[in-house]
Amino acid sequence: MNMQPDTPGVDDPGPGRRIGIDVGTVRIGVASSDRGAVLATPVETVARVTGFKDRDGEDIERLLEIIREYEAVEVVVGLPRNLDGNGSxxxxxxxxxxxxxxxxxxxxxxMADERLTTVAATQSLRASGVTERAGRAVIDQAAAVEILQSWLDGRNNYLKEK
Structure with missing residues (x-):
C-alpha cells in the first residue's frame, strides 16, 4: 500500500493555525501551531475509540472540536511509513x-511523512528525563509536535523559495 505524503506549502491556505495529528491504535496525539505557523506545541492525547467499521466516536468528535476551537486552517496527519517508504x-x-x-x-x-517521529519524540523525552511509563501519555503529543513542526519548517522553506 504505497501512498505518497503531501508536500508542505503546496495549495497553502495562508496564515493561521495548523493542527498536527499522530494516529495510533490506542491514542491520538494532537499538536497545534501558533497563528504565524512557525512553532508547534502539544495540545492533548485523545483516547482512540473509533474502529474501521464504527460510526464516528468520541475521538473523532474531540478532534473536530479541537480543529474548531483552534480555528485551524489546515490539519496535518502523520503518514507512518517504514524506512523503504512503503506503508504499513x-x-x-x-x-x-x-x-x-x-x-x-x-x-x-x-498527509505528512512521519518516518521516525515517534523515535525522535521518545529520544527527546528520554533526554529530558521523562520515563517510558510516564511518557506514554505525552509521547503521542510529542510525536504530533514532531510531525507538525517538520510540516511547518517544510512549508516555510517552500514559501521562501516561491
Missing amino acids: TSVKHAKEIAFRIRRRSDVPVR
Missing part, C-alpha cells in the same frame, strides 16, 4: 482518521 497497517489507521475529519470538516487535511 498504521497507514490504514492514519488514512481512516484523515478521511473521517475530511468528511466532516471544511479544513484541508494533509
Whole structure:
C-alpha cells in the first residue's frame, strides 16, 4: 500500500493555525501551531475509540472540536511509513482518521511523512528525563509536535523559495 505524503506549502491556505495529528491504535496525539505557523506545541492525547467499521466516536468528535476551537486552517496527519517508504497497517489507521475529519470538516487535511517521529519524540523525552511509563501519555503529543513542526519548517522553506 504505497501512498505518497503531501508536500508542505503546496495549495497553502495562508496564515493561521495548523493542527498536527499522530494516529495510533490506542491514542491520538494532537499538536497545534501558533497563528504565524512557525512553532508547534502539544495540545492533548485523545483516547482512540473509533474502529474501521464504527460510526464516528468520541475521538473523532474531540478532534473536530479541537480543529474548531483552534480555528485551524489546515490539519496535518502523520503518514507512518517504514524506512523503504512503503506503508504499513498504521497507514490504514492514519488514512481512516484523515478521511473521517475530511468528511466532516471544511479544513484541508494533509498527509505528512512521519518516518521516525515517534523515535525522535521518545529520544527527546528520554533526554529530558521523562520515563517510558510516564511518557506514554505525552509521547503521542510529542510525536504530533514532531510531525507538525517538520510540516511547518517544510512549508516555510517552500514559501521562501516561491
